[in-house]
Amino acid sequence: MKLNITIAIAGLSLVTIISSCSKDFINRPPVSNQTTATFFKTASDFQQGVNGIYDGLQSTRTYGKSSYYLMEVRSDNTDILDRGALAGVASQIDLFGETTTNPFLTDVYAGSYIVISRANSVLDQVDAAAIPDSSKKQFKGEALFLRAFVYFDLVRLYGKVPLVIKTETTSEAQNDKRNDVTEVYAQIEKDLQQAAILLPAVYTNPNDYGRVTAGSANGLLGKVYVTEKKWQAAANVLKNVNGYTLLPDYAALFTPANAVNSEVLFTIRFKKGLSPSEGNTFFSDMVPFSFFYNGVAYGGSNNNRPTHDIVAAYEPGDLRFAASLDTVSYSNATTKQSGNYVKKFLDPPGATGDGGSSFPLLRYADILLLQAEALNEQAYSAATGAGTAFGYLNQVRQRAGLKARTAADLPDQASFRDAVFAERRIELAFENNRWFDLIRYSKGLAIMQAHLKNEYNLTAPVLTPSRLLFYIPQSEIDIHNDPTNFPQNP
Structure with a gap:
């Protein structure tokens, strides 16, 4: 066959x-x-x-x-x-x-x-x-x-x-x-x-x-x-x-x-x-339980649901927000409902579990942010031209409709490192990069411990390496x- x-x-x-x-x-x-x-x-x-x-x-x-x-x-x-x-x-x-x-x-x-x-x-x-x-x-x-x-x-x-x-x-x-x-x-x-x-x-x-x-x-x-x-x-x-x-x-x-x-x-x-089928289950996995979209009623599981944490992480005016997630939807033609869901893979299935959206695993934006990180980790530089750490970072930010970063915003290696880490989270949201970034980031465990507390009011388990x-x-x-x-x- x-x-x-x-x-x-x-x-x-x-x-x-x-x-x-x-x-x-x-x-x-x-x-x-x-x-x-x-x-x-x-x-x-x-x-x-x-x-x-x-x-x-x-x-x-x-x-x-x-x-x-x-x-x-x-x-x-x-x-x-x-x-x-x-x-x-x-x-x-x-x-x-x-x-x-x-x-x-x-x-x-x-x-x-x-x-x-x-x-x-x-x-x-x-x-x-x-x-x-x-x-x-x-x-x-x-x-x-x-x-x-x-x-x-x-x-x-x-x-x-x-x-x-x-x-x-x-x-x-x-x-x-x-x-x-x-x-x-x-x-x-x-x-x-x-x-x-x-x-x-x-x-x-x-x-x-x-x-x-x-x-x-x-x-x-x-x-x-x-x-x-x-x-x-x-x-x-x-x-x-x-x-x-x-x-x-x-x-x-x-x-x-x-x-x-x-x-x-x-x-x-x-x-x-x-x-x-050569389709995927992303749509039904990720949309709300009752979801009215393009004139059709669907049912979803609302798993892989954006947290309150990531919703709050977007800067005002970031064009990536509307392309990546939403916090409201319709349960029928006229009734709005609140609740977060991923929009990146929002392709209505031809049949249950038969969606056609793709899943990007490596994009040029990722490459640019990796370049910015690699240069900054070797030596911090305030230069902002082409081929610089700031230059690579700002290509990604400006595509998102955000203000370019300068040394006035990020005056040292540590602040630049944190900025790249934060930018990767938003740029690559829901593309299976976040956990790996947390693993290699020195503040990753502390971030996750705070997340468990802030999102779920949990203090246990105590996270260790x-x-x-x-x-x-x-x-x-x-x-x-x-x-x-x-x-x-x-």
Whole structure:
């Protein structure tokens, strides 16, 4: 069965829907004992395999649903409407009360390793394949990028994780250990450095528009370096992320028809109206319980709901507010209701759970703010011209209709650091960046402790650095049964 895999990455105003048989390939039953070792022969075979890697990021176990519980709901950006039995496990994530069997922990962990397994299947075979060198480089670069991207999530969420870079047998997998964080980051860097060399800057074949590029790899590598506090390395690679621009209209970034544009380096696209579905559940997950929109009555769960905290964080006149969230809606044609909800992914579904809005994972605005941060951490400068920390920060602010910052506002390194951190929260709201920023920000734990008090009037739990990591799913601990090489996080 042919499926439309609607994942699109990269910019230059390119729009694509990548058609493939990826799910058909990944889930097909054995035919004459066929395996990945015998399947991959032609360029078309590898194309199917690569599309299957992208497809793993659409899953509800990853960026189709579960990821935003660990990356946004965990933070001070969003919360859960229903704190009762129907959403207890989600509320656990929100309030730092999750157990080792929480299904969101298991979903993201397992879903991520499915993506890694698919990437390894391609990487195991592609070097020896009798296919054109240009295709070989592209497929290898894509697989390396996507494996690195998923490992970057895993190491920030769980800390030490098994570093699996080849296809494993069941017995081999059972003997995996939790590799040191430094080892995982070293592999992420290596994968992205290779991907940046192998991948093209742009694609000339329209059928390839939307796949990751060298700019995608360099952009993600720069983000990895910032996370590791390798400031000079970050600045060096980020300045080479070229060919992208900020869209004049922030709201236009999130319309389904404009999912791939000059600002996007990497986004997961969904498309409604296909059978089987290639849509998402964002609309029904996030809108209020009774929601009247464009003349149609819908019902939602109002999860991943903007907190009072983030609503208050927007500056007066910030154009991003109306594009990102709202605090009122209609329950029917005439009745207004109060209550926060996310607007970025507001694409009415063709059927229940079949929305077409995309989910951006890396944008040029992110790159600009990372550049500002990397330069400031090396040395504070009051200069405001092109190529300066202030210059990068102000590009983002001015697109939002806000006043440019100067040394009069931010007179030292510490105040500039805080300003970039605050800007990232608003610019990238609900795009799965906030929890990761809190992890690496020195004031992150104090911010979350204050959030629990201010938002929910909770003084417990008392947050310590150990709470910056999630538990390894209990199922993994039980399978390995090796407290020395595969221990649980404290």
